[in-house]
Amino acid sequence: MTGPQELTxxxxxxxxxxxxxxxLGELAGPIRYALAGGGKRIRPVLCLATGEALGREPEELLPAGAAIELVHNFSLVHDDLPSLDDDELRRGRASTWAQFDEATAVLAGDALLAEAFRLALSYPTPFVGRELVQATLGMIGGQHADTKALGYSxxxxxxLKTGRLFYASIACALWVAELAEADQKPWRDFADELGMLFQVVDDILDGDGYVLSHGEEGARRLADEAAERAQARLASxxxxxxxxxxxVAGLATRTA
Known part of the structure; x- marks a missing residue:
């Protein structure tokens, strides 16, 4: 089996x-700038690892994994815009809109999303693309609920905002590996735990979200419980x- 670092x-x-x-012409520069921002690539690595666990070569999963990463970066480019989070920095350097301009960042984000679907639709089955569409719509809905304070917990x-794309990281791999739908439930149950685990640990590192609502010890307990559930799902x-x-162990104990 290929280890996480090699998959990365x-x-x-x-x-x-x-x-x-x-x-896309000269827009390729801002797109590549956004993609080269130093992310952890956790989502595509999960996709490749799932495919390999199902007997496929990791290279077969690369278009699907990259599609998921492009959607993730689309969301970051747009989240940083002045009309949303108004962040001039992303991962220690200028955000895309601050480096170029706001209009360019909007278009670069649009292009990242379209390129993601182009990659997802490169497989013979349409279900990879459908899975990614559903995840993206859920992520966007979660972002809207967050910005508008619509009463969601x-x-x-x-x-929605975090979990749907982590879920798709596993689900897209199931379709690439041609796993029968009747056999997918244990994998999807595992996928359902990942977003919660990632988000709670993120909040612990940033001191917000679940830390504000549950306290640091309570948030750590939530993260440990999510990791235990995820490992139990894998064991089945x-x-x-x-x-x-x-x-999963790395997600639970990460420090950055």
Whole structure:
């Protein structure tokens, strides 16, 4: 099995060499700037690891994993805009709109989203694309609920805003691996735990969200419980999930 670091290197190499649609012209520069922002690539790595656990070569999962990462970066580019979070910095450097301009960032985000669907639709089955569409719509709905204070609970917002794309990281791999729909439930149950785990640990590191609502000890307890549930879900799957187990352990204990 391929370890998380090797999978990350595969993803980075694929993104570095990704051929963008020629019609985008000079917008390719801002798009690549957004993609090169130093993210952890956790979502595509989960996708590749799931596919390999199901007997596929990681390279087969690269278009799907990259599509998920492009959607994630689309959301970051748009979240940073003055009309939303108004952040001039992203991962220690100028956000896309601050580096270029607001109109360019809007268009770069649009292009990232369209390129993501182009990659997802490169598979013979349409279900990879459909899975990604549903995840993206849920993520956007969660962002809207968060910005407009629509009365959603913190967990409801994060299950949409964060959880849907983590869920798709596993679900897209199931379709690429051609796993029968009747056999997908244990994998989807596992996928359902990932967003909560990631978000609670993120809040612990940032000192907000669940830390404000549950206290630091309470938030840590939520993270530990989510990690335990995720590991239990993996234990019920009849496959070599050792790399996924390692990734879950890393998510639970990460410090950045």
């Amino acid at each position: 290197a595969l993803v980075e190499g694929y993104l570095d060499e990704l051929a963008l649609t020629p019609e 913190l967990e409801e917002i994060h299950r 799957i009849d496959a070599d999930t050792s790399v996924l187990e390692e990734i």
